[in-house]
Amino acid sequence: MNANKVVITGMGLVCPMGHDVETVWAGMLSGKNGMAATTVFDASTFPSQFGAEVKGYDLTGSVGRPDRHKYANRGSQFVLGAARQACTQAGIDVETDKPADGIDRTRMGIYLGAGEGSVDNENFFEAIVKGWDDDSSEMDWSKWAKVAFGQMTPMIELEQEPNMPAAHVAMMTGARGRTRSCLTACAASTQAVGEAAMLVRSGKAEIMITGGAHSMIHPLGVMGFSRLTALSTRNDSPETASRPFSATRDGFVLGEGGAIVILESLTSAKKRGAKILAELIGFGSSSDAFRITDMHEEARGAVQAIKSAIADAGIECQDIDYISTHGTSTSENDSIETRAIKTVFGDNAANVPVSSAKSMFGHLIGATGCAELITCILAIRDDVLPPTMNLNDPDPDLDLDYVPNKPRKAKVDVAMSESFGFGGQNNVLIIKRFCE
Amino acid sequence: MNTGRVVITGIGAISPLGLNVSGLWEGLCGGKCGIATIQAFDPVGFTCRLAGEVAAFKIRKHVPKSHRKATKLMCRDIQLAIVAAEEAIADAGIITKATDPANINFDPPRMAINVGAGVICCNIEELSPAIIKSVTDGKFDLRKFGTAGIEAVTPLWLLKYLPNMLACHIGIIHDIQGPSNSITCGEAGGQIAIGEAVEIIQRGNADLALAGGCEAKVNPLLMLRQCILGRSTSENNDDPDGACRPFDAEAKGSVFGEGGGMVVLETIEHAQERGAKIYAEVAGSASSNAVNIGYSHIEPDGKGIEIAIEAALAEAGIDAGQLDLIIPHGTGIPADDRAEATAIANVLARGTAGAKDAPVWPTKGMLSHTGAGAGAIDVVTAAKAIAEGKTGMGKNCNNKAEGCELNIITEPIEKDFNYILCSSYTFGGQTAAVVLKRV
Numbered sequence: 001m002n003a004n005k006v007v008i009t010g011m012g013l014v015c016p017m018g019h020d021v022e023t024v025w026a027g028m029l030s031g032k033n034g035m036a037a038t039t040v041f042d043a044s045t046f047p048s049q050f051g052a053e054v055k056g057y058d059l060t061g062s063v064g065r066p067d068r069h070k071y072a073n074r075g076s077q078f079v080l081g082a083a084r085q086a087c088t089q090a091g092i093d094v095e096t097d098k099p100a101d102g103i104d105r106t107r108m109g110i111y112l113g114a115g116e117g118s119v120d121n122e123n124f125f126e127a128i129v130k131g132w133d134d135d136s137s138e139m140d141w142s143k144w145a146k147v148a149f150g151q152m153t154p155m156i157e158l159e160q161e162p163n164m165p166a167a168h169v170a171m172m173t174g175a176r177g178r179t180r181s182c183l184t185a186c187a188a189s190t191q192a193v194g195e196a197a198m199l200v201r202s203g204k205a206e207i208m209i210t211g212g213a214h215s216m217i218h219p220l221g222v223m224g225f226s227r228l229t230a231l232s233t234r235n236d237s238p239e240t241a242s243r244p245f246s247a248t249r250d251g252f253v254l255g256e257g258g259a260i261v262i263l264e265s266l267t268s269a270k271k272r273g274a275k276i277l278a279e280l281i282g283f284g285s286s287s288d289a290f291r292i293t294d295m296h297e298e299a300r301g302a303v304q305a306i307k308s309a310i311a312d313a314g315i316e317c318q319d320i321d322y323i324s325t326h327g328t329s330t331s332e333n334d335s336i337e338t339r340a341i342k343t344v345f346g347d348n349a350a351n352v353p354v355s356s357a358k359s360m361f362g363h364l365i366g367a368t369g370c371a372e373l374i375t376c377i378l379a380i381r382d383d384v385l386p387p388t389m390n391l392n393d394p395d396p397d398l399d400l401d402y403v404p405n406k407p408r409k410a411k412v413d414v415a416m417s418e419s420f421g422f423g424g425q426n427n428v429l430i431i432k433r434f435c436e
Numbered sequence: 437m438n439t440g441r442v443v444i445t446g447i448g449a450i451s452p453l454g455l456n457v458s459g460l461w462e463g464l465c466g467g468k469c470g471i472a473t474i475q476a477f478d479p480v481g482f483t484c485r486l487a488g489e490v491a492a493f494k495i496r497k498h499v500p501k502s503h504r505k506a507t508k509l510m511c512r513d514i515q516l517a518i519v520a521a522e523e524a525i526a527d528a529g530i531i532t533k534a535t536d537p538a539n540i541n542f543d544p545p546r547m548a549i550n551v552g553a554g555v556i557c558c559n560i561e562e563l564s565p566a567i568i569k570s571v572t573d574g575k576f577d578l579r580k581f582g583t584a585g586i587e588a589v590t591p592l593w594l595l596k597y598l599p600n601m602l603a604c605h606i607g608i609i610h611d612i613q614g615p616s617n618s619i620t621c622g623e624a625g626g627q628i629a630i631g632e633a634v635e636i637i638q639r640g641n642a643d644l645a646l647a648g649g650c651e652a653k654v655n656p657l658l659m660l661r662q663c664i665l666g667r668s669t670s671e672n673n674d675d676p677d678g679a680c681r682p683f684d685a686e687a688k689g690s691v692f693g694e695g696g697g698m699v700v701l702e703t704i705e706h707a708q709e710r711g712a713k714i715y716a717e718v719a720g721s722a723s724s725n726a727v728n729i730g731y732s733h734i735e736p737d738g739k740g741i742e743i744a745i746e747a748a749l750a751e752a753g754i755d756a757g758q759l760d761l762i763i764p765h766g767t768g769i770p771a772d773d774r775a776e777a778t779a780i781a782n783v784l785a786r787g788t789a790g791a792k793d794a795p796v797w798p799t800k801g802m803l804s805h806t807g808a809g810a811g812a813i814d815v816v817t818a819a820k821a822i823a824e825g826k827t828g829m830g831k832n833c834n835n836k837a838e839g840c841e842l843n844i845i846t847e848p849i850e851k852d853f854n855y856i857l858c859s860s861y862t863f864g865g866q867t868a869a870v871v872l873k874r875v
Binding site: 138139179223292300 | 477478481482555560561564574578579582585589592593594595597599600603604605607608610612615619621638656657661664666723724725726729732739740747864865866867
C-alpha cells in the first residue's frame with residue numbers, strides 16, 4: 001500500500017477562550033481561562049453552577065451563508081466557524097458553488113468527532129409534565145403525543161442527531177470525499193483526526209476536514225455529568241476549579257466548542273502551495289475492555305494506545321518533547337494518565353513536560369481532542385509549552401513535570417496529544433515539526 | 437503476510453424477523469414481514485403507529501456472570517448489539533472470555549471493534565419521575581430540577597445513553613482491546629463502521645475485528661421525530677404488511693424499527709490459517725455525502741450515493757456490469773427512493789452492456805428501517821446470499837414508482853453471486869457503499 005505523508009495545512013477553533021486560534025493561544029500564554037457562571041440556562045440550583053461557555057459567538061458574523069445553518073445547534077455553530085477559519089488558512093474555497101481552488105471535491109472528505117445536540121428543552125420538559133398521568137404515576141403517551149406533535153419542530157429534532165455537524169460542514173465546503181462522524185465520548189475528535197489521517201495516508205482521500213464539535217452545556221448534560229460526580233462543584237471559584245494533577249482537584253469543568261484541522265497529503269499540499277503547519281506522524285487507538293464506569297487500574301488501554309501511536313510514528317519515547325494530556329482534573333483520570341505515561345516512558349518520564357489545556361478552556365467533550373491537538377501545533381510553532389494552571393497543591397503521588405502555572409519556552413519538535421473516553425476508548429496522536 | 441484482503445468469517449443479526457441470522461434469512465426468503473402495531477408504548481396519538489420490533493429476549497442470558505450487573509446500564513440499543521455480536525463471534529469460531537475463558541483463541545489487543553450507532557434518546561419513562569418532582573404550579577421548574585429532580589435520577593444515567601456504549605459493552609464482555617470506534621453517521625453508520633474496520637485490519641492495527649451497526653428507534657421521541665420529519669408513513673396504520681414499500685408507486689413513507697447486524701472480519705490469511713469458514717471478501721467500501729441545503733432528506737439527484745458506490749466499485753476493481761445483486765437502502769420514502777434509484781441507475785449506466793439489469797433486492801418492506809442497524813443487516817444478508825447462492829424477493833415493490841427504473845426482483849434468484857453491492861445513506865447526507873465478493 002502506498003503511504004502518503006500527512007501534513008496539517010489549516011486549523012480553526014471556537015472555544016471558551018475565544019473564537020479563533022490566535023486569541024485562544026494568546027490567552028493560554030497569559031494566564032487567562034474560559035470559566036464563569038453558567039448563563040446558557042439557569043443552573044443556580046445545580047450541583048455545578050459554572051462552566052466554560054463559548055461567549056458572545058454570533059454565527060452570522062462567523063460564516064458567509066448563515067441562512068443555510070439557521071437551525072444548527074451550538075456544536076454545529078461552533079464547528080462551522082472553526083471549519084471556515086481552517087479552510088481559509090489552507091486555501092480551500094468555502095461557501096461557493098464554484099470553488100476555484102483546484103481541489104477535486106470527491107477527494108476531499110470530512111471526519112468529525114461530534115456530539116449530539118441538546119433536546120428541545122422547553123418543549124421536551126413541558127410534554128413530559130403534561131403527559132404524566134397522576135393516577136397511574138406513569139406517562140400517558142397519548143397525552144404526551146398531543147403536546148409533542150403540537151409543539152416540537154422537525155428541524156430542531158433533526159439537529160439533535162450527532163451527524164448534523166458533519167452535514168453543515170459539507171454544506172459549507174462542498175466536500176464529497178470519504179465522510180464520517182464518530183462519537184467516542186471524550187476521545188471523539190482525536191479519533192476522528194486519527195482515522196482521517198489514515199485515510200490520507202492510504203490515499204483514500206487527498207484532503208480531510210477533520211475535528212470535533214460538541215456542547216453538553218444544557219440541563220440534561222449537566223445533570224448527567226453531575227450524577228456521575230464528574231464535574232467540579234467549586235462554585236465559589238470557577239476560575240480555579242479546573243486544576244488537573246492537583247491534590248485538590250474535584251472534577252472537570254464542562255466546556256463546549258468546535259475545532260478543525262485540515263489534513264492533506266504532502267503531495268497535495270506542495271502542489272497547491274499550502275503552508276504546512278506540522279506533520280501528523282502517529283495515531284494509536286485502543287480500548288480498555290475493563291469497566292463502563294472506570295478506567296483500567298493499571299492504565300492498560302491508555303498504555304496500549306500511547307505505545308501504538310509511538311510505534312506508528314516510528315519514533316522512540318525520548319523523541320517526544322511535549323505531551324498534551326487528557327488531564328481532566330478528575331481524581332481518576334489524572335492519576336491513571338500519569339501512571340500510563342510513567343509506564344511507557346519509564347525512567348525518562350520525569351523529563352517529558354506534560355500539561356493540560358483543560359485547566360484553561362475546560363473539557364470540550366467531543367471537540368476537546370482536536371482543540372488540544374491545535375495547542376500542540378502552536379507549541380511546535382512557537383517553541384513554548386502551555387501551562388497546567390491552578391496547580392498550587394501538588395498531589396504527592398503525581399510527580400511528572402506538569403509545567404505548572406506558567407508557560408515555558410522549550411524546543412518542541414514532536415508533540416503527543418492524548419484523549420481517553422468514558423467507557424474506555426483511548427486515542428493518541430503524534431505530530432512533528434515539518435521539515436523537508 | 438497481509439495482502440490487504442479482508443474477509444467475513446462470522447455473521448450475527450437481531451431484527452424484527454428474528455433473534456438471529458437464521459430468523460432474518462428465513463424471514464427474508466419467505467417474504468415475512470416484521471412490521472406491526474407498536475408494542476413498546478401506546479402509540480395512539482402518533483401519526484405512524486407501526487414499527488419493526490424485535491421479539492422479547494432476556495439480556496442476562498447473553499452476558500457472562502461478571503457483566504450481569506452492568507445490564508442495568510444498557511439501553512435497548514446496547515442490548516440488541518450485544519446479542520448480534522455474540523452470534524457473530526460464535527459463528528466465526530472465536531472463543532472469548534465470555535464464552536470459554538479457558539480456551540480463548542485470539543489475542544485481545546489485536547482485535548478491533550467498530551460499531552455504528554444512532555443518537556440514543558433518553559428513555560422518557562425513566563426520566564419522567566424526576567421531571568415530575570420538578571414541577572411548580574403545573575410547570576417544569578428548572579431550579580427544582582437542579583436539586584430534587586437531579587437527585588431522583590439514577591447516578592449512572594448518562595452512561596446508558598452514550599452512543600459509544602454499544603462498542604464499550606461488547607468490548608468488555610469479549611475482552612476486545614484493540615482500536616474501538618463508534619460511528620455516528622445516522623442510518624449510514626453500520627456500513628461505514630464495517631468499511632473502517634476493514635481499513636484498520638488492512639493497515640495492520642488488528643488481526644480481527646467485530647464491526648456492524650445497531651439502533652433501536654422504537655421509543656416515543658425517536659418515533660415522533662420520524663413522524664414530524666415526514667419520514668414515516670401515516671396512511672398504512674391498518675396494513676402493517678403493506679406499509680413499507682421501497683421504490684413503489686404507492687409508497688407513503690417508511691416504517692422504523694430496531695435491530696442490528698454484526699460481522700467478524702479478518703485477513704484472508706488469518707482466516708485460512710485458523711481454518712475459519714469464509715462467507716465473502718469485503719472487496720471495496722467507501723463513503724461520501726450529499727451537499728444539500730434541504731438536509732433532512734437526501735439530495736434529489738443522489739450524487740453523494742453515486743460517488744460512494746463508484747468509489748467502492750473502484751476499490752473492488754470491478755465494473756458495475758459485474759454486480760450480481762444490489763441491496764439498496766430503499767426506505768419507502770418516495771423522494772429518497774427516487775434519489776437512490778437515480779444514483780444506482782447512473783452507476784449502472786456507466787457499466788458494461790447489461791449492467792442496468794442488475795437485480796435489486798430491497799429488504800425494508802420486511803425488516804422496516806432499523807436506522808444505524810439497517811446497512812449492517814444488509815451486509816449480513818449479502819454475506820448469507822453469497823454463502824447460500826440465493827435470495828428472497830422484494831416485498832411491496834411490485835409497482836415501480838416513476839423515477840425508480842431499477843430491476844427490482846419479484847422472484848427469488850438462485851445462482852453463484854460473485855459480487856454484491858450494499859448501499860446506504862442517511863438524513864444529514866452521509867452515504868456508504870460496501871462491495872462483497874465471493875471467495
